[in-house]
Amino acid sequence: MEMSPLQHEMGLAEPFVTTKLDKVLGWGRKYSIFNYPFVTACCGMEYMSAACSRYDMDRFGAGLPRFSPRQSDVLLVVGTITHKMAPVLKQVYDQMCEPKWVVAFGACTISGGPYNNYAVLQGIDQIIPVDIYIPGCPPHPEIVMDGLIKLQAKIQHQKHEV
């Protein structure tokens, strides 16, 4: 029998307990994002602006950047990734524990941005999976907030391994 989105929403598609647990876990995880800022270029300025008190990412529970991949669950890739940097990014991603999400912050990480040349990776999704793309060169902090809210929605609505 086909389920309607409403039935999914109400948890009728699967046993009541698992879906409710998913919701609780999603609720907990979306408000306790520990991000790893992989900052390589000018977008870092906008990341700092978004993280500091004026825009204050802490309002969304993402206020504490961790500089160890082992302690973080969202990899924020901020800035130009060159071919020579790509193995480092891949290694950082591999070192992060599940569950983990990746945010491509700025045009460079999405498609190489203004750098269509021999040195720059044309989008980080060539080497690691990306959950949210935040466009802009650099993205305004408000777009970063929007991306963060979209990431939270994604975390809330996905299935969680326990």
Next chain:
Amino acid sequence: MSASSENTGFRDTGSWAGPELVQALRERFGEGLRAQSEAFGEQEITIRREILPALARCLRDEHGFEMLLDLCGVDHLGQREERFEVVYHFYGLAANRRLRVCVPLSGDQPELPTLCGLWKAADWYEREAWDLYGIRFAGHPDPRRLLLYDAFVGHPLRKDYKMKARQPLIGPGSRHEEDASHV
């Protein structure tokens, strides 16, 4: 100090070698000096590639150019018969003067003798010119790429390097790495 440096307050960065030096070199190397020019008071000589080591040693030991300031490649694709050119800048500390030496190179496999034995500074400059222009320096002690990585295909500052060319990915899990692990 030149008049202009007094006016602007910039530090005196030295003068360029005068025509008398070029005259002395011409007497010494004759036909090896192909051309001489001067623009904005900067002396520039164009030489045959064969005399480069002798000329460099002569400049260093007899004319007091102790420093190799710069070495770079140029690609004149479609503009000159001799496609490549290597440009050297020499600087004499005591006399505070400079000289530019151009060495045109023809062919698809351009090559020059290394100057690493005379100036340590030549080491990375020559590796850079090899990396980006594919100009070889025979006798270089460590002729690897400088800025790019070993898996890179081609020399990106050559004018016929395809702008949209894509390079192989490197690092863990990439095809290049797997290929290497089989070797």
